[in-house]
Amino acid sequence: MTKTQNTGADALCDTLLAGGVDVCFANPGTSEMHFVAALDRKPAMRCILGLSEGVVAGAADGYARMADKPAVTLLHCGPGLANGLANLHNARRARSPIVNVVGDHATFHRAYDAPLTSDIEGLARPMSHWVRSTESAAAVAGDAAEAIRAARTAPGQIATLILPADAAWSETAPAAPPVLAPPAPATVSADAVADAVAAIRSGRRTVLLMTGTALRAEALATADRIAQATGVRLLAQQSNNRVERGAGRVAVNRVPYPLDGAIATFRDVEQLILVGAKSPVAFFAYPGRPSTPLPEGCRVLTLAEPGDDLPGALAALAEALGVGQGVQPTLQPLDRPALPTGALTADSVVAAVGALMPEGAILCDEALTSGGRLFDLTRGAPAHDFLALTGGSIGIGLPLALGAAVACPDRKVIGLQADGSGMYTAQALWTYARENLDIVTVVFANRSYAILRGEYRSVGAGEPGANAKRLFDLVEPTIDWVGLANSLGVEAARVDTAESFADRLKAAVGRRGPFLIEAVI
């Protein structure tokens, strides 16, 4: 080992650790063996194996959302990266910081077009903000520092560093460069604040549409004080990387997912002021329907871009509006739903979660059609974080909970999981067991891609026929989630009444470690 202490791979690990990146979600292959060997010399780096790269990438997203800093993923060549792209798409939409390290053939081997060769940069670019292939061991530390800087550039970016095997295995000088400090989030301009002030003072019906760090508790309190003082309405984007909410915090509604609901939400709105958010668009297009739910003539202003200092922008706006210190934010009181009884339905599952979730919980929502009331019925639960699917690519839920649990080992993570989506990355359960993560997983076992039944009607296709049913219904056979969880080392139970669900949830919340509840609805 004495001869390989200062390889490019060592420089990469050292730079990552110096940059505060000390969790590595990994599924390595041969071309990453020198990086793995370097990891063996860096016990400060926590390595967590995912049994597919969808798990790895989604876990890095969940980790970043809760740790407010990147993890590193270790992926094997183009195909390994490709397996992670769907959840990197979600992370990109969540604006989560992630550093991907993708192994590649040695530079001298590329010309031979060996079987695993592919266009890694081409694959990385659609889902990455920053892509670089490092070309030598000497360049690794500097490139890694820039990757970290790119990832940490507000509000968070996907940085993909391609590491040829010879850059990893060759020796280099041990000195790691200082990690470049990421640029601080930009302060919004006085003009942007003045425009927002003028718009609000015009008396037109105005919505502040927020996302990102504008949805952390303190920023929401500022926004609420503005709302009280001026009459503007607050709204969160339809999907957000993280919302701090629950009792003792300001409650905020989200733009509904269904287009009709979104249109109703904005019906009388004359002005929209964006605070890190995107102007709302329909999730999908439908024949003869508009692409945006905004009413015609609605004016859209930008107070702050996603990379700006969003809490600072809200504070500046409050100050410019002359919102006095006497205006106190309206805080959500503790107000849990009653424990449901009787037959188990999606809503009664959700109500029981609202009734029983503990203080400081992290809710990871990929319940899709089953979660229609989740946001409402957890509004008055004890203070918690809410993480949601951001990019519409299913299979994020189980990995998201994994990453959140790694980032916050002292908090209970509750994953609300649609069954069809859960099957995309069910491999994550094995890592729950391996790392003994404190996650309660609730699978909504409706035995179908229920969302597609609704969308089939929405597009005007009528009732599903034989081929469509074969594609929508998860029956013949039904999936035994208890057996599946057990096979991967996770304890589990199946329930079909509201009472038994509540009993199981209470027990699972009261203990540590992973547990899965298959809620047959």
Add this chain to the structure above:
Amino acid sequence: MTKTQNTGADALCDTLLAGGVDVCFANPGTSEMHFVAALDRKPAMRCILGLSEGVVAGAADGYARMADKPAVTLLHCGPGLANGLANLHNARRARSPIVNVVGDHATFHRAYDAPLTSDIEGLARPMSHWVRSTESAAAVAGDAAEAIRAARTAPGQIATLILPADAAWSETAPAAPPVLAPPAPATVSADAVADAVAAIRSGRRTVLLMTGTALRAEALATADRIAQATGVRLLAQQSNNRVERGAGRVAVNRVPYPLDGAIATFRDVEQLILVGAKSPVAFFAYPGRPSTPLPEGCRVLTLAEPGDDLPGALAALAEALGVGQGVQPTLQPLDRPALPTGALTADSVVAAVGALMPEGAILCDEALTSGGRLFDLTRGAPAHDFLALTGGSIGIGLPLALGAAVACPDRKVIGLQADGSGMYTAQALWTYARENLDIVTVVFANRSYAILRGEYRSVGAGEPGANAKRLFDLVEPTIDWVGLANSLGVEAARVDTAESFADRLKAAVGRRGPFLIEAVI
């Protein structure tokens, strides 16, 4: 429904069916609902649901290898395509024909950058030979015909057609254009044949390196007659899309996967004549090792490119060499290994497969380190097809068997599956049950990514340390493959002796339908 009988989606389905594409491996989403609605009007299209796109893409590869024609995949936007890219990489390396249909937002919706929006063409290109985004319903039929033509261009290509939702849902004229006939495989030039003849007659030690249709039984017989008449050696590429072999056929060796083995294989070779094959390269680069196993100065000639008529090229070569009709090919006699006894090992599993596999079986090999003797120990088994991992991207095995079983419902498919790789696409088992596919799956449960332990040493990293072991070993917990299979509707059994394995395999071969054997080795 009367108003939507002639949509772009209908035109697509009609064109696919007219082009002989009548199997659709699918995991659709909202943007594909009109295609699904059209499928409902086309009962001739068989729709098979995969619970992740890795399953869908790998199944299309297996189907194409055995059906010698493409299936269509139905994938949901960029992320759905991304999930399939790793197995499309393998299919690309296998040169399997596949038509991908990837749904996209309606053309007028793209500008809004809705959450699922991504650069689909950018994602498709690295793993596709042909990519097109169709822009209107009127263009769909023509574009689909070209996609089929591209896919069927010898030796087989990946064609990706992006279908915006409005092109799918808009009405168009019902007339489907004729499907363009794919170009016939090219006849090799007289010069290429003459060069090969001269090389062979020079008396230098020569290898014919073959792949693709050169490895079908009749072409192999021609090659063997050449070998007998001239003394050239026959070799197959390290990995190949399909080899027809077993008793009554010509046996051919493959280039070994380990670099040392490959170097030994070519040690005294002075000339290599490529018959659809690539000049051999090391699968990975290693410090201080060569990128190719060929000895210095070895001359490489190309008799036939991959897209050429390979059986025709061999026939032309035989004729030009004057190989007389009296030269008969040496056919492999029936010669099964003895049934093993005692402790279960990878080799005894493989020997039992060789001893018990039925006539006409299709072997799907993703056994990796456990399958070291598989090719040898099945050499004298009854006539069968052998399908292997071609692109080095793990997770192809279970889907490959799925597709082969759909293509050949009257043949027994036997999947030899490494456990780590199997976990990538274990969801495929559910489709085995749903479609009652006649597949016996043998999982080599060595509880590790065993190949990485070997590669770790190969790159000179020494013995794995704590972090490396966490990444290589599939323990804590071990995976219960029987429970996993059962949870997805597939019967299964665990065995740990050679006798019990043989008993289970015999029983599984003797019945129809899916069965999984977890071979604890």
